Amino acid sequence: MASDAHEPASEFSPPRLAVSQLKRIRRIVDAAIELAEAGGFEAVRLRDVADASGVALGTLYKYFRSKEDVLLFAVNEDNEQLLQILAARPPESALATERLVELFARATRGLTRRPHFARAVLRAIAASEAASAVQQAAFHLRMSRMIVAALRGAPADANTPLSVLVGSERERLIARVLQHVWFSSLIGWASGLHPIAMVTERMQETIELVLEPRE
Amino acid sequence: MASDAHEPASEFSPPRLAVSQLKRIRRIVDAAIELAEAGGFEAVRLRDVADASGVALGTLYKYFRSKEDVLLFAVNEDNEQLLQILAARPPESALATERLVELFARATRGLTRRPHFARAVLRAIAASEAASAVQQAAFHLRMSRMIVAALRGAPADANTPLSVLVGSERERLIARVLQHVWFSSLIGWASGLHPIAMVTERMQETIELVLEPRE
DNA sequence: TCGAGAACTGCAACCTGTTCTAATTCCTCG
């Protein structure tokens, strides 16, 4: 099923791509991001993406399986960047709960700074098929790494490959729970269930519930 | 935006529908469920749904805004039934954690008994627009009620209207967190990220993390 | 340098969600 030429820059298949091809991919992704920023998921019409990036529709489909795939790729880039930033400037508070709250506040702000784009990628994540599971997993592993780092008050390690698991059993459990709540809250925001501020607020409550002993 | 004739049986607009109309809706929903059970989200082609239920496409669109809307309606029915069952036969364990684990085990089993249908509705939930937020909210409120009941070891109340909030602040927080984790895990399952057994396992871990004092 | 094969292009075609329309049927109220 999962073939060879697909999934550019995936951390799993060695990139046998010429520079010109990488540039094409870049243009495709950039065009998709731009359209998504302007009008969300529906505004990303692949015909337009192809046009804007000076590429034929067929070429686009050579590199990406679907519309979701393009957006998933974009959000993974974003997320990778977040990891880099957090590695460089970790949350500074002395309290684990505060560090986590800050982590999620930053992540949420980073994502929803471009609300249309954020809604678009959330929709792409939620609707993605098994074929794109790899992308999802990468995102997940990256977030876990950041959460564990925040729990420990250590800077996140942006260099070791994602396949290396980090953290104790309990730390990984907490990381999973927080990610689930975050993701699900974001979906709720994207569906118009609640405003964005509530996402951060919910994360704060959740972090306190999970980390602090019962009152 | 939200108009009048839309959203049959919604708990918000008084049902001014003739019996014949209710029957049409029933046939539509049943046909959609059947197709979803057979082949998942993509197999629910609205032309086929209309055909199978002996209704014109236009009529279908008179009662439902979109494909997602039909599936959302179906899953809400399912969920309503779960609430009824739980009201009649609540989890029996003496321990709150065990009652919750059982609640989610039952809910998960009930949903994924028909895996294709489950994937279809999860996709519908995740991708739904603001227009369907009402349906989502109803689902959420119903789940909250069941969770709070399980926390207390009391039978769920299936009769008071959903608009009445139940539980203390803390109980509602726990209910939210558990729902988020559940939903997000299910999405992960639906995307092929992990097997269904893992959903139940993750719920168990999460419930213990949230309810039991730190080790 | 040359030729084979891969990459790319432009474009048409297909599918399915969604919308629209012009008839037709049904129901209700006077």
Added chain:
DNA sequence: CGAGGAATTAGAACAGGTTGCAGTTCTCGA
């Protein structure tokens, strides 16, 4: 009963994701 309006129908039409194809261009190894 009869008229008017709502509900329904069949079917066309439109949009955008996805696929397929025939021809052109690029690239790379011999």
